[in-house]
């Protein structure tokens with residue numbers, strides 16, 4: 001073998017060895033290697049270059065992050081005003097339970113909070129599933145109901161006093177309501193309408209007439225005028241003031257009730273409720289109701305705030321003691337969109353004429 005042939009063979013052998021080494025190297029490249037997470041974390045990040053080599057990426061400099069990162073605002077976990085009643089139809093809802101994260105696709109999870117131990121397919125998040133329950137047919141409507149509630153006090157001749165209306169003016173206003181198709185309601189009928197009860201046909205122009213304080217002239221003047229038109233009314237009385245001069249006695253109140261008047265509480269002594277302690281307020285509210293119920297034998301769970309004044313304690317007490325509604329002297333129609341304890345009324349100014357009465361009735365809607 002000549003020196004030249006030896007050289008060629010040696011070169012071919014070298015090429016063959018190089019090819020084997022190259023194949024072994026290619027088979028070990030990262031593209032085919034799925035290391036464990038630990039390995040991945042431990043290894044420095046690499047960039048595979050176009051030439052097939054590896055280039056180490058620069059390490060992320062932690063101190064290059066913005067020095068003043070935006071603080072994370074965590075919303076208050078529990079809103080202060082939670083609805084009183086939670087929807088009934090939320091089975092298996094567990095407050096605070098996080099939906100399960102299923103990272104193992106294709107496996108089966110057992111719901112740890114379910115009484116039923118059957119396997120639950122991982123694709124169903126059982127604790128957020130809420131079946132759609134059709135609403136019960138209660139015969140009630142949810143559309144807006146808006147009814148004017150007139151607020152009278154004394155019926156007498158007292159020029160300059162806006163809370164006193166003369167019998168003549170009251171008569172003219174009742175005639176106006178009658179002639180313009182208004183239907184004064186009993187308190188029960190008013191509440192049924194407000195609550196959307198459609199079991200009876202609603203009058204075209206319903207209205208509620210209310211008289212505050214229990215003045216003797218309500219019996220002597222107002223009752224005969226209203227009776228002439230067959231109008232019912234509601235009397236808010238302070239039992240602690242009955243039997244006093246200028247105020248109704250129980251015998252008269254009973255006769256008014258028999259004549260179509262609903263009798264409801266207005267505090268025992270017509271106090272400024274927010275100036276009282278909780279216990280004093282409770283006495284004023286509950287005792288007034290109790291005395292009316294004892295004297296008349298009928299429910300007295302619709303309150304009327306003396307001077308229209310109330311605070312949070314007042315509202316809490318009314319709710320706590322099972323009152324259903326309360327009237328204010330906030331001006332406007334009473335609607336089913338108002339809080340049941342903040343029903344509005346229209347103050348009738350005894351000094352104003354019939355035109356002003358009509359305008360107030362129409363504009364406040």
Ligand SMILES: [Zn+2]
Nearest residue numbers: 212213306307
């Ligand atoms: Zn009053």
